[in-house]
Amino acid sequence: MTAPKRRWFDDSAGPIVRPYAVSRGRTRSYGETLDLLAVIVGKVPARSDRRWLDPEHLRLLSLCRRPMTVADLASELELPLGVVRVLLGDLQYWGLISVRPPQTRAYVHDERILRIVLNELYTL
Amino acid sequence: MSYTHFEPAVAVEDSPLAIKILIAGGFGAGKTTLVGTVSEIRPLRTEETLTSVGTEVDDTFGVETKDTTTVAMDFGRITFRNGVALYLFGTPGQRRFWFMWDELAQGAVGAVVVADTRRLSDSFAAIDYFEQRGTPFVVAVNCFDSAPRYDVHRVRAALDVGPDVPIVLCDVRRRESAKLVLVSIVEHALRLVGRHSHAG
Numbered sequence: 001m002t003a004p005k006r007r008w009f010d011d012s013a014g015p016i017v018r019p020y021a022v023s024r025g026r027t028r029s030y031g032e033t034l035d036l037l038a039v040i041v042g043k044v045p046a047r048s049d050r051r052w053l054d055p056e057h058l059r060l061l062s063l064c065r066r067p068m069t070v071a072d073l074a075s076e077l078e079l080p081l082g083v084v085r086v087l088l089g090d091l092q093y094w095g096l097i098s099v100r101p102p103q104t105r106a107y108v109h110d111e112r113i114l115r116i117v118l119n120e121l122y123t124l
Numbered sequence: 125m126s127y128t129h130f131e132p133a134v135a136v137e138d139s140p141l142a143i144k145i146l147i148a149g150g151f152g153a154g155k156t157t158l159v160g161t162v163s164e165i166r167p168l169r170t171e172e173t174l175t176s177v178g179t180e181v182d183d184t185f186g187v188e189t190k191d192t193t194t195v196a197m198d199f200g201r202i203t204f205r206n207g208v209a210l211y212l213f214g215t216p217g218q219r220r221f222w223f224m225w226d227e228l229a230q231g232a233v234g235a236v237v238v239a240d241t242r243r244l245s246d247s248f249a250a251i252d253y254f255e256q257r258g259t260p261f262v263v264a265v266n267c268f269d270s271a272p273r274y275d276v277h278r279v280r281a282a283l284d285v286g287p288d289v290p291i292v293l294c295d296v297r298r299r300e301s302a303k304l305v306l307v308s309i310v311e312h313a314l315r316l317v318g319r320h321s322h323a324g
Contacts (some may be wrong), residue, residue: 036227037142037211069142071168071211075199080169102142102231111321113208114233114314117143120204121307124162 023086031092034085036071037102040064045096056087061096140207145309146228146259147198147214149238150246154266155214156198158238158296162303163200163212170195170224195224210306219249229253234260234309238296241271244282251285260313262290264305 034040042064045053053061056077063076074084091097147155159165198214213228215221217237229235235254239247247263254261265279274282276291285291292308294301 035231036213037144037231039140039142067140069209069211071199071213072201075166075168078167078169080171082171111314111317113141113143114310114317116206116208117204117210117233118307118310118314120202120206120208120210121303121310124202124303 023083026086031089034070034088034092034099035102036081037069039067039069039100039102040073040088041067041098041100042091043096043098049094049096054087057091057096060084060087060091064097067100140203140209142209142211144211144213144228144232145306146225146232146235147212147238148217148225148235148247148250148253149264150217150240150243150250153217153238153240153243153246154264154268154296155217155238158236158264158266158302158305159198159200159212159214161296161299162306163202163210165198165200168197168199168213170197195221197224217246217250219253222249222253225253229257229259232259234262234313236305236309237261237263239263239265239279239283240268241265241274241279242268244279247283251283255285260309260316262292262305262309262312264292264294264296264308266296267293 042061044065045058045061050058056079059077060073063073068076070081070084070088073088074081077084079087088097088099092099147158149155156165195216198212200212200214202210202212204210215224215228235250237247237250237254251261251263253259263279263283263285265274265276267273276293279291280287280289283291290308290312292305294305296302296305
């Protein structure tokens with residue numbers, strides 16, 4: 001018997017997987033690609049909606065009852081980022097989440113916010 | 125179809141301000157350790173289409189999208205008291221991962237290039253990238269116990285980075301040291317912001 005083939009690309013890349021099963025083969029989401037640091041807030045789905053939502057959709061909705069970034073959600077759900085984006089795209093299309101794009105332009109050139117970060121880092 | 129649902133308990137506008145710093149560098153230079161020392165580190169998987177080098181060595185047996193592979197990023201978060209959260213994203217340093225960096229670098233405060241003096245050339249790709257892109261960056265020379273010690277001038281000359289790029293000698297296993305690396309990139313970003321606003 002031959003040993004199962006290891007599907008590793010290399011150490012820095014990691015294993016090759018089939019990540020899109022939960023998104024039913026879809027690799028692109030509805031609408032624009034959500035930024036890694038876009039903040040998502042989920043709504044509580046009605047009981048009638050719960051019946052047809054996938055378990056991953058429901059897990060996402062329960063996770064983002066409190067505001068959470070796309071990166072945090074992907075990490076918590078232990079699913080690849082692209083898959084989570086597709087699922088969030090569904091929820092956005094159905095009006096079940098609110099999305100706030102990251103305000104990066106505002107802070108990257110904002111001395112006040114950079115100073116807040118600096119002071120917090122000093123006291124860490 | 126109609127959807128009935130309750131409003132969220134929290135308004136999305138009240139969510140914390142999320143800011144990010146990139147951690148780049150060669151394999152084994154200490155990216156993961158740095159992220160883990162200062163923050164709660166968690167895995168974040170992305171799936172990427174690795175072309176060129178990738179297609180030659182990919183084992184695509186049983187995989188339908190044949191050139192897709194997962195790339196694990198080091199992902200850390202530090203939550204501050206005043207509604208600001210600092211996110212750290214550690215990514216592989218090789219040139220073939222640059223396409224991932226484009227998204228990560230967008231809107232980042234800056235980047236830390238973690239360098240190992242035994243393999244300084246591993247950090248060239250990351251330095252090139254941030255120089256070309258104009259992303260503020262610092263070089264964090266991780267002083268491994270077994271690695272030869274060099275002073276900052278020699279490292280600067282070897283890496284061929286400008287005099288305005290901070291170079292920090294550090295031990296990323298130590299929290300204080302890792303913290304100073306983050307302090308140095310935020311201070312550097314602040315200096316650059318100041319310079320721009322005064323020049324204008």
